[in-house]
Amino acid sequence: MSDRFPMPPYPQGWYVVAHSAEIPVGQVVPLRRFGQELVAYRGESGEVRVMDAHCPHLGANIGYGGMVRGDDIVCPFHHWRFDRDGRNVDIPYRDTFNRRAQLRAWPVDESNGTVMVWLGHEDEQPTWQVPRLKELDDEAYLPPIPGQSYTIRTHVQEIIENVVDMAHFRYIHGVKGFGALEVVEDGPMLRATAAITFGTPRGLVDGYIENEVWGLGVNFNRPVGLIPTCAIATQTPIEDGLVDFRYTFIVPRKPGTDEPSNASKSFMKDYHFQIEQDIPVWEHKIYRESPKLARGEGAVADLRRWASQFYAKADA
Numbered sequence: 001m002s003d004r005f006p007m008p009p010y011p012q013g014w015y016v017v018a019h020s021a022e023i024p025v026g027q028v029v030p031l032r033r034f035g036q037e038l039v040a041y042r043g044e045s046g047e048v049r050v051m052d053a054h055c056p057h058l059g060a061n062i063g064y065g066g067m068v069r070g071d072d073i074v075c076p077f078h079h080w081r082f083d084r085d086g087r088n089v090d091i092p093y094r095d096t097f098n099r100r101a102q103l104r105a106w107p108v109d110e111s112n113g114t115v116m117v118w119l120g121h122e123d124e125q126p127t128w129q130v131p132r133l134k135e136l137d138d139e140a141y142l143p144p145i146p147g148q149s150y151t152i153r154t155h156v157q158e159i160i161e162n163v164v165d166m167a168h169f170r171y172i173h174g175v176k177g178f179g180a181l182e183v184v185e186d187g188p189m190l191r192a193t194a195a196i197t198f199g200t201p202r203g204l205v206d207g208y209i210e211n212e213v214w215g216l217g218v219n220f221n222r223p224v225g226l227i228p229t230c231a232i233a234t235q236t237p238i239e240d241g242l243v244d245f246r247y248t249f250i251v252p253r254k255p256g257t258d259e260p261s262n263a264s265k266s267f268m269k270d271y272h273f274q275i276e277q278d279i280p281v282w283e284h285k286i287y288r289e290s291p292k293l294a295r296g297e298g299a300v301a302d303l304r305r306w307a308s309q310f311y312a313k314a315d316a
């Protein structure tokens, strides 16, 4: 645990490790996540696999120079081959293989234009799933559009705390007003709907900012009442105190084209701008365990109680 945050750095849940588009068929990608070295690759069937990166033979990092063969991966150092479950299936200079040589294969879920892995407590298998967005089955929407990614000095829970922080929408993001906050919890899901007054070229518009978060890694962010768009904001621990933050857009197309509509384009531009407003705060703030709050700001305590389910009992 770092000095900066009292929470353990790696809460349970699904975490995005890459945009789908970053891992084409045959591509091998080295990753550092959860304080560990991992390797992701897309096999010839199109399936993405994520494994521990260091070879059980003599320890090469397979992310640097590894090769995809079918749905298997081959280590660059002595060409040992591992199947989709990480089992050694070939040693090219022997007529047998080593049954005990195994790479750990992580549970992977590729959806919504992202590649997610499951981080469980002590090898626990997934106990819940992140839903696939219904917009992706609607012809009016484009396929997911990858946005920018950032490396930020923070903790994943700090980013999620933003969703119940009504006042920051005004003072950081410049919305014209804020009203009530409604929070619904359902197991690993928390949906915060914030009543917001947006300033638009047409004048003031009353609407909502809806944040539907799944664990501490994935946030579906929708401005309700403006245009029907979704930004998937995701945060993944790289190591203690360092987070990979990235976003993906699901937006309507300009009818009859493969281009975003003009409203979608301005949503994406504006969203990017807003993220850049949040980042300096996230990087430099401290975590107050007992914050002094204004009236009506109790939701931060509720969110922290909800978030505690993702920390192992022994961690909490």
Ligand code: FES
Pocket (backbone or CB within 6 Å): 055, 056, 057, 058, 059, 060, 075, 076, 077, 078, 079, 080
């Ligand atoms: S270190 Fe990987 S095959 Fe030898």
Ligand SMILES: [Fe+2]
Pocket (backbone or CB within 6 Å): 162, 168, 172, 173, 274, 278
């Ligand atoms: Fe924010």
